[in-house]
Amino acid sequence: MKVAVIGGGVGGAELIRVATPGPLKFTLIEPKRQIEMQALYPEYLGGVARLQELTAPLKPFCERTGTVHVQEKALRLEGNTVVCEKSRVPFDCAVIATGAEQNYFGIKGVENSFSINTLEETKKARRFVEDMNPERIMIMGSGLTGVEAASILAESLDASIYIIEARERVLPLFSPQTSALVEKALSKKGVNILTSTMVCEIKKDCIMFADGTCLDCDMAIWTAGVKPSKFVQDLDLPKKNGWILVDEFLRARDNIFAIGDAAWIEIDGRLATKTGLEAERHAKHVAENLVRLAEGRAMEKYAIRASTDNQVALISLGSDCAVGVVGKMCIGAPTRLIYSLKSWIDKSFIKRFK
Numbered sequence: 610m611k612v613a614v615i616g617g618g619v620g621g622a623e624l625i626r627v628a629t630p631g632p633l634k635f636t637l638i639e640p641k642r643q644i645e646m647q648a649l650y651p652e653y654l655g656g657v658a659r660l661q662e663l664t665a666p667l668k669p670f671c672e673r674t675g676t677v678h679v680q681e682k683a684l685r686l687e688g689n690t691v692v693c694e695k696s697r698v699p700f701d702c703a704v705i706a707t708g709a710e711q712n713y714f715g716i717k718g719v720e721n722s723f724s725i726n727t728l729e730e731t732k733k734a735r736r737f738v739e740d741m742n743p744e745r746i747m748i749m750g751s752g753l754t755g756v757e758a759a760s761i762l763a764e765s766l767d768a769s770i771y772i773i774e775a776r777e778r779v780l781p782l783f784s785p786q787t788s789a790l791v792e793k794a795l796s797k798k799g800v801n802i803l804t805s806t807m808v809c810e811i812k813k814d815c816i817m818f819a820d821g822t823c824l825d826c827d828m829a830i831w832t833a834g835v836k837p838s839k840f841v842q843d844l845d846l847p848k849k850n851g852w853i854l855v856d857e858f859l860r861a862r863d864n865i866f867a868i869g870d871a872a873w874i875e876i877d878g879r880l881a882t883k884t885g886l887e888a889e890r891h892a893k894h895v896a897e898n899l900v901r902l903a904e905g906r907a908m909e910k911y912a913i914r915a916s917t918d919n920q921v922a923l924i925s926l927g928s929d930c931a932v933g934v935v936g937k938m939c940i941g942a943p944t945r946l947i948y949s950l951k952s953w954i955d956k957s958f959i960k961r962f963k
């Protein structure tokens with residue numbers, strides 16, 4: 610059975626790793642030459658993680674797993690063919706694992722800000738930190754990425770770090786207890802927290818707020834929100850809020866699956882979070898179902914682990930503090946223990962592909 614995997618990030622690469630060796634013949638469509646681990650970008654930004662620790666080359670991985678790597682962008686689907694920039698890839702089944710893009714919500718002046726959603730952008734931000742030594746850094750958005758970046762920068766730089774959040778507390782998608790614990794840890798590190806503060810424009814040297822006030826800054830980092838890529842938007846598949854809507858088998862249509870950030874996964878009233886943890890589990894599940902299909906067996910339903918109403922996460926807040934969240938339970942540890950565990954999990958993920 611010929612399987613085309615579109616996107617070789619956390620979900621796409623893990624799916625191939627789990628399903629090989631086996632009865633499936635994979636073609637991976639991925640424009641990059643390497644697998645990249647977004648969860649380690651805040652550490653790279655803070656100068657803590659090295660480039661080799663967050664990437665793994667695709668060539669040896671594809672050779673080992675017998676995968677054909679088409680190093681191009683997928684443009685669209687035409688029947689059972691993926692149309693790429695130069696090639697056409699026919700498939701029996703396809704898996705879309707193209708992730709998500711940064712969402713700027715139409716804010717003016719985004720060209721004056723940095724993002725850490727891709728490795729290229731994170732490298733640019735790191736170079737700016739090294740070359741320009743900014744004294745006032747504004748991080749806009751206080752989701753996982755924002756709070757992790759703020760704490761690591763507060764710890765590693767002699768700079769004033771601000772975190773700006775439009776809603777009334779940091780980590781607004783987590784429980785109030787988690788937010789309180791994280792706010793305490795951020796304040797202890799000297800991070801200035803501005804909640805209920807709406808950014809309306811990013812200028813070269815300041816941030817303008819909706820109430821007409823502004824704050825000077827040397828560096829602005831946007832981390833607030835993601836959206837579906839143009840590739841996903843243009844696909845003629847069922848959608849929810851622009852994401853690919855899948856059923857309980859993570860299938861958008863008979864032979865087309867979607868996993869990771871690109872997918873909208875809602876099963877039994879629970880909505881899966883867009884996290885590496887979930888993407889990895891989707892990948893394993895679809896890998897097993899594809900093998901079942903190839904062997905003429907019935908597919909099994911997916912069970913969500915981390916959902917918006919039952920968050921599961923390890924949040925590192927610098928190298929000496931972290932918070933573990935499982936549903937309503939949240940454990941703050943002012944020690945290296947949870948931090949080391951998270952760092953080890955993230956680095957081990959990438960090592961699997963080497």
Ligand SMILES: Cc1cc2nc3c(=O)[nH]c(=O)nc-3n(C[C@H](O)[C@H](O)[C@H](O)COP(=O)(O)OP(=O)(O)OC[C@H]3O[C@@H](n4cnc5c(N)ncnc54)[C@H](O)[C@@H]3O)c2cc1C
Pocket residue numbers: 615616617618619620621638639640641645646647648649650651681682683684706707708709725726727753754838840868869870871883884885886887888923
């Ligand atoms: C800074 C940051 C920190 C994070 N920290 C954590 C964390 O601590 N814990 C956690 O669980 N999650 C974390 N996440 C979220 C996690 O990284 C994502 O949920 C996960 O990577 C999603 O996996 P994916 O396979 O869907 O997408 P990705 O891993 O983003 O991979 C998508 C791949 O698709 C490729 N692609 C895109 N478009 C096309 C196309 N048209 N054709 C072919 N290929 C294409 C891209 O090049 C990329 O390689 C973090 C995210 C960020 C940005």
